[in-house]
Amino acid sequence: MKDWDISDGLEIVCKCGKVHGSITKRVLVGDDAVMQLVDECKKLLSDGWVAVCYAQDCMQYADKVSTLLTDGGYVVHKVCFPSDTVACLEGATDLIEMQEMVRLIVAVGGGSIAQLARYASTIRHNPCVHVMTCTTTADILSATCFGDKSVNPPSCVIFDPRFAKQTSRLLASGYGEICSTVLKNVDVRWAARVGENGSCPYLLQQVEEVVREYIDEFKYCENKDMLTAKTLLIIGLLNQMIEQEITPCDRCVQLLEGVADVEPAPWGINTMIFASTMLGWYKAALKSPTNYMRVGLDRMSTTIGTCQSLGLDGVRVTIAQGKLKYKRQWAWMMREYKEDLADEALLAHTLLMRCMRQFRRIFDDAGYFLADYIDSDRVLKIAEASLVVSPRYTIPVLLAEDGILLE
Numbered sequence: 112m113k114d115w116d117i118s119d120g121l122e123i124v125c126k127c128g129k130v131h132g133s134i135t136k137r138v139l140v141g142d143d144a145v146m147q148l149v150d151e152c153k154k155l156l157s158d159g160w161v162a163v164c165y166a167q168d169c170m171q172y173a174d175k176v177s178t179l180l181t182d183g184g185y186v187v188h189k190v191c192f193p194s195d196t197v198a199c200l201e202g203a204t205d206l207i208e209m210q211e212m213v214r215l216i217v218a219v220g221g222g223s224i225a226q227l228a229r230y231a232s233t234i235r236h237n238p239c240v241h242v243m244t245c246t247t248t249a250d251i252l253s254a255t256c257f258g259d260k261s262v263n264p265p266s267c268v269i270f271d272p273r274f275a276k277q278t279s280r281l282l283a284s285g286y287g288e289i290c291s292t293v294l295k296n297v298d299v300r301w302a303a304r305v306g307e308n309g310s311c312p313y314l315l316q317q318v319e320e321v322v323r324e325y326i327d328e329f330k331y332c333e334n335k336d337m338l339t340a341k342t343l344l345i346i347g348l349l350n351q352m353i354e355q356e357i358t359p360c361d362r363c364v365q366l367l368e369g370v371a372d373v374e375p376a377p378w379g380i381n382t383m384i385f386a387s388t389m390l391g392w393y394k395a396a397l398k399s400p401t402n403y404m405r406v407g408l409d410r411m412s413t414t415i416g417t418c419q420s421l422g423l424d425g426v427r428v429t430i431a432q433g434k435l436k437y438k439r440q441w442a443w444m445m446r447e448y449k450e451d452l453a454d455e456a457l458l459a460h461t462l463l464m465r466c467m468r469q470f471r472r473i474f475d476d477a478g479y480f481l482a483d484y485i486d487s488d489r490v491l492k493i494a495e496a497s498l499v500v501s502p503r504y505t506i507p508v509l510l511a512e513d514g515i516l517l518e
């Protein structure tokens with residue numbers, strides 16, 4: 112990723128004739144990057160009140176950030192959240208209700224804090240700067256949060272490896288998130304083909320190249336944290352230019368997060384588990400001859416039943432996804448492109464399996480961790496439930512229409 116300069120965001124003069132630009136214009140990655148924080152803030156607010164929000168377990172970093180800002184002439188208002196804060200609308204109340212004189216929000220920490228800060232900054236019309244304390248996720252640059260609420264992405268993001276505490280679990284999560292893009296690309300390409308995603312195909316290709324480059328570089332890279340953080344940020348910037356819609360894999364992770372007795376795990380770990388499950392299924396299902404199909408599958412009752420067995424309110428899950436509609440030509444296109452899709456799934460699956468080995472090695476005892484964490488039966492059950500609750504034009508839904516079940 113050495114060749115990627117993202118300090119001024121991304122601008123791509125594209126083969127399609129357009130110039131694509133990211134919304135976030137400042138992304139600083141590197142040793143001592145945090146020392147530029149005050150300069151960056153000055154571009155957004157010359158002086159006055161700045162809120163620094165952070166989770167309890169990032170207090171040491173928040174203190175350093177506050178000192179930098181105070182030395183830079185700002186008045187700092189600190190907002191501390193409990194360490195186990197989850198990102199939800201109500202959680203942002205403290206930030207939204209801050210005094211009016213606060214004109215800039217600096218978030219210090221990981222994904223949840225970033226989401227709360229972005230939401231509050233959108234409501235309050237304050238710009239937002241994010242100082243990362245771990246590699247977190249590409250989503251910190253997304254234009255939505257809490258599922259689908261539109262928010263302003265941060266104006267500036269800073270990742271300084273000397274300013275971050277990174278566990279192997281979080282590195283694995285970052286690695287998992289990036290590698291899962293291999294599956295996401297198959298889904299998005301399909302959506303683009305059936306006209307349900309109007310994004311520029313060259314941009315989609317660009318994401319794939321970034322992911323491939325990362326996978327090759329990772330093994331021999333000395334600073335894996337920095338490489339992973341930078342790659343996630345590049346993907347985040349590219350995603351700002353691409354129409355985003357939830358993928359079947361993301362939907363599975365959301366369902367898993369709703370299951371009460373499964374320990375919470377970082378997003379990227381869950382996406383990696385489901386990406387390999389789903390892709391294995393795509394590969395098998397797309398190659399399967401028709402006599403493998405179980406015709407007449409009632410997807411709705413399958414989902415509701417599966418959700419219930421997982422302790423989820425199946426009816427609510429399906430209602431939340433809205434009414435399902437199909438275009439007739441999707442099924443036709445599925446037949447038309449089935450062979451191509453099967454080839455793509457096979458290639459992606461081979462690559463992802465290679466990544467899975469690396470993913471396990473990032474943990475000291477991943478075998479134990481993963482086995483204890485969730486059993487394959489449940490993973491399959493959740494994947495099956497996603498047949499209904501995935502967006503309507505996606506591959507799993509179409510395969511389910513054909514009556515192919517997960518095995």
Ligand SMILES: [Zn+2]
Nearest residue numbers: 125127311313
């Ligand atoms: Zn383009």
